Amino acid sequence: MTKTTHPLLKVLMYLLLIAGAVFMVFPFIWMLSTSLKTVGAISQMPPQLIPNPLNWDNYVTIWNKVDFGRYTLNSFFIVSIEMVGSLVSSAFVAFGLAMFTFRLRGLIYMIMLATLMIPSQVTMIPTYFIWKEFGALNSYYPLIVPSFLGGAFGIFLMHQFIKSLPKELYESATIDGCSPPGIFFKIYLPLCKPALAALGVFTFMGAWNNTLGPLIYLQDKELYTLPLGLLYLKSENVNQALLMAGAVITTLPVVIVYLFAQKQFVQGIASTGMKG
Amino acid sequence: MATSRIRIPAPLTKGRCVMQKQGYWGYIFTLPFVINVVVFLLFPILFSTYISFTEWDLFNPPRWIGLDNWVRVLNKHEFWVSIRNVFVFALIFVPIQTLMAFVIAFMLNQAIRAKGLFRLFYFLPVVTPWIAGGVVWVWMFNYQYGVINWVLESVGLAPVKWIDSSHWLMVISSIAIVQVWKGVGQSMIMILAGMQNVPKEVLEASQIDGANGWKQLTKVVFPMVTPMVYLVMILSTISAFQAFDVFLGLFGSITTGIPERNMVPNLLVYRDAFLLFKMGPASATAWLLFVIILSFTLFQKYFEKKWVHYD
Numbered sequence: 001m002t003k004t005t006h007p008l009l010k011v012l013m014y015l016l017l018i019a020g021a022v023f024m025v026f027p028f029i030w031m032l033s034t035s036l037k038t039v040g041a042i043s044q045m046p047p048q049l050i051p052n053p054l055n056w057d058n059y060v061t062i063w064n065k066v067d068f069g070r071y072t073l074n075s076f077f078i079v080s081i082e083m084v085g086s087l088v089s090s091a092f093v094a095f096g097l098a099m100f101t102f103r104l105r106g107l108i109y110m111i112m113l114a115t116l117m118i119p120s121q122v123t124m125i126p127t128y129f130i131w132k133e134f135g136a137l138n139s140y141y142p143l144i145v146p147s148f149l150g151g152a153f154g155i156f157l158m159h160q161f162i163k164s165l166p167k168e169l170y171e172s173a174t175i176d177g178c179s180p181p182g183i184f185f186k187i188y189l190p191l192c193k194p195a196l197a198a199l200g201v202f203t204f205m206g207a208w209n210n211t212l213g214p215l216i217y218l219q220d221k222e223l224y225t226l227p228l229g230l231l232y233l234k235s236e237n238v239n240q241a242l243l244m245a246g247a248v249i250t251t252l253p254v255v256i257v258y259l260f261a262q263k264q265f266v267q268g269i270a271s272t273g274m275k276g
Numbered sequence: 277m278a279t280s281r282i283r284i285p286a287p288l289t290k291g292r293c294v295m296q297k298q299g300y301w302g303y304i305f306t307l308p309f310v311i312n313v314v315v316f317l318l319f320p321i322l323f324s325t326y327i328s329f330t331e332w333d334l335f336n337p338p339r340w341i342g343l344d345n346w347v348r349v350l351n352k353h354e355f356w357v358s359i360r361n362v363f364v365f366a367l368i369f370v371p372i373q374t375l376m377a378f379v380i381a382f383m384l385n386q387a388i389r390a391k392g393l394f395r396l397f398y399f400l401p402v403v404t405p406w407i408a409g410g411v412v413w414v415w416m417f418n419y420q421y422g423v424i425n426w427v428l429e430s431v432g433l434a435p436v437k438w439i440d441s442s443h444w445l446m447v448i449s450s451i452a453i454v455q456v457w458k459g460v461g462q463s464m465i466m467i468l469a470g471m472q473n474v475p476k477e478v479l480e481a482s483q484i485d486g487a488n489g490w491k492q493l494t495k496v497v498f499p500m501v502t503p504m505v506y507l508v509m510i511l512s513t514i515s516a517f518q519a520f521d522v523f524l525g526l527f528g529s530i531t532t533g534i535p536e537r538n539m540v541p542n543l544l545v546y547r548d549a550f551l552l553f554k555m556g557p558a559s560a561t562a563w564l565l566f567v568i569i570l571s572f573t574l575f576q577k578y579f580e581k582k583w584v585h586y587d
Contacts, residue, residue: 009489013383020380021397024457028400030423031412043421046430089308096305100298108306111313118317119518119569121545121562125327125555126320129334149312180301209405211524216550227405234407234528240415247408258403262396265403269462270469 031251035059035244042240058245062233065242068249070222071229075208075253078143078225082207085147087196088189090154091162095184097155098162099170109159115152128216142217143210147203154199157271161195162188194267201261201268208254226250328559335553345556349564358539359568361448365540366516366572368452373512376456377463378505382493384464385471399461406458410525413454414439439526444537455522459515463508470504471497502584510576517569518542541565 029049034042035058037051063069097109131142165188173183189196211227218224224232226249233246258265303310328345330338349355380398384391401409416423417438425435438450474497482496498505520542527534534543541561548558 006489010386010388013386013388017380017383017388017394020376021394024401024461025397027409027412027416027457028404030416031408034412034415045421045426047421047423047426093306093309096302100302100305102299102302105302105306108310112309115313115317117570118321119514119562119566121518121542122324122559122566123317123320124545124562125549125559126323127316128549129323130315130319132334146312146316148308149316150309151312155309180298180305184305205403209403209521211406211521212546215524227407230405230407230411231524231528234411240421243411244415247411251404251408254403254405255400258400259396265399266395266465269465 028251031244031247034240035248037241039239039241055241058241059249062238062242062245062249065238066229066233066246067221067224068226068229068246071224071226072249072253074224075226078140079204079207081140081144082147083200083203085144086151086154086203087200089148089150090199091158091189091192091196092184093150094155094158094162095188097159099180112152112155116156124216131217137217138219138223139217140223143207143213147207153202157199158192158195161192165191195271197264198268198271201265204257226253324559324562327555328563330556332555333553334555338555341556345560349557349560354536354539354544355541355561355564357444357536358541358544361444361538362517362519362540364445365448365452365455365519366513368449369455369516370509370512372452373456373460373463374505374509376460377467377508378501380460380464381468381471382497384468395465398464401458402461404458406521406525407528408525409454409458410522410528413457414526417450447538451519451522451526454526455516455519458522459512463512466508467501467504470501474500499585503586506576506580506584510573513572513576514569517565517572520546541568 033049033051036054036056037048037058038053038055041048041051041055097105097112127142128137131137134141136142169187169191170183173187178186209227210225211231214225214228215231218228221232230246230250233243238246327338329340329342331341331344332338380394384394388394417440419425419435419437419440422438424438429435437446439447441447441450478496478500479492482492487495519540523534523540523543542565545558545562545565548554548561
């Protein structure tokens with residue numbers, strides 16, 4: 001098919017792809033460009049793409065005004081705990097569903113699929129109430145504890161994967177005197193790496209970009225995550241250059257992670273469709 | 277190697293017995309999820325249904341008021357406005373996103389240079405936090421100083437009021453554009469994965485049979501990726517109906533209130549519950565939204581047979 005592509009068609013494809021790429025990337029360029037402008041240059045018409053002079057002070061100002069350093073650490077803290085929790089617990093539950101025959105297995109599996117249908121806004125208010133009764137409002141517990149209980153999507157993903165591993169692994173390990181938890185942690189969990197990478201990508205993106213959760217549960221400013229810090233900055237009506245500097249600071253960590261783990265991201269997304 | 281090959285077959289049947297005898301381990305392993313379901317799903321579903329029949333501010337005991345919340349929500353103008361908005365939003369967003377994702381995936385599946393770079397660019401917004409994307413789009417949409425209007429003006433067009441427009445359709449369309457920007461990369465990767473699964477032999481065979489590029493696309497590639505296109509459509513429809521983050525990102529401090537004409541259901545739920553502490557109407561609205569999403573998904577499922585091909 002590649003050989004028959006008409007050269008003119010190819011030019012058209014490149015043009016389309018470049019136009020699309022500009023649409024995707026320009027907001028980032030504009031974010032960066034505005035973040036380096038002086039107050040006068042912000043509203044200057046025609047707008048400058050490369051600001052002159054480059055005003056790095058915006059970053060200093062914003063770093064002093066909003067505790068982005070702390071929020072970055074908070075975000076990384078929550079995201080890492082959520083990732084560990086969701087990866088281990090999803091694989092743990094999936095292992096149970098895939099390896100053992102027990103009476104309620106079918107029922108649990110069905111409930112797991114059904115939970116994928118229930119939207120979070122229905123359960124949001126009672127969940128908030130639960131955490132309020134536990135006295136856990138204004139803490140990280142509502143954000144991280146549920147991830148240790150296994151999510152339906154993660155369990156489904158891991159279950160598909162564990163099922164594809166040879167059962168003989170389990171049997172020979174039993175003969176060697178290994179207990180089921182030992183078998184899980186020592187043999188199966190390490191073997192699940194490809195599926196864990198895919199699930200890790202989703203957990204990372206979900207946790208890092210989660211705004212609603214932190215918004216309703218966290219009140220103290222010291223506890224804020226990066227997106228919440230930016231939301232706070234937005235409500236302060238600062239000038240666009242400062243706001244964009246905040247946006248750059250909020251975006252940078254996740255973009256760096258993405259650049260390093262690009263392969264995992266793409267494969268993770270691609271694998272979601274494969275199960276269907 | 278040889279020893280293990282001898283060892284495995286013998287305990288095979290014994291192993292199966294062990295697994296069945298160890299059935300209780302199944303309960304132990306699935307316990308975390310069972311707790312999850314009971315505490316964070318079963319109880320919330322029941323409780324949320326109950327709340328929708330009460331007047332409750334989260335702090336004082338709930339008071340049973342029967343169907344009042346439901347009647348009130350259904351009689352409110354803003355509820356129907358929010359439903360209209362979210363339907364129009366989905367109608368604009370889902371087709372654009374799906375078509376764009378398909379076209380880009382198709383092009384990236386050809387012999388194109390810099391594939392990795394294009395994929396990187398298209399996927400970048402997917403990982404970007406909503407608030408960061410939101411603030412920069414608001415800035416670009418700015419009527420006076422926004423870069424988009426500047427481009428329009430420099431090619432001789434009149435500037436446009438985007439998200440500050442007094443017409444809801446303009447606002448909803450602008451928001452849909454931002455949602456496409458954020459989501460098209462993910463849909464594209466999924467469809468591309470589907471395309472890469474189309475066997476080379478099938479494509480070659482169709483070429484020998486004289487199918488040109490266009491025919492090959494419509495008669496061979498498209499039918500084979502319909503399951504993935506369908507999945508992408510279902511997922512983006514659900515995300516459109518649940519739209520919240522895009523509004524939060526664009527309008528930010530919701531406390532100041534978004535005009536009624538630009539409302540969507542999830543914003544109503546959030547506002548009623550966490551800003552006004554009216555848990556009753558919030559729960560009723562949430563359930564109504566759930567019913568709408570469910571019926572829309574079933575509606576799409578009904579038409580699935582007509583165009584989606586599995587093998």
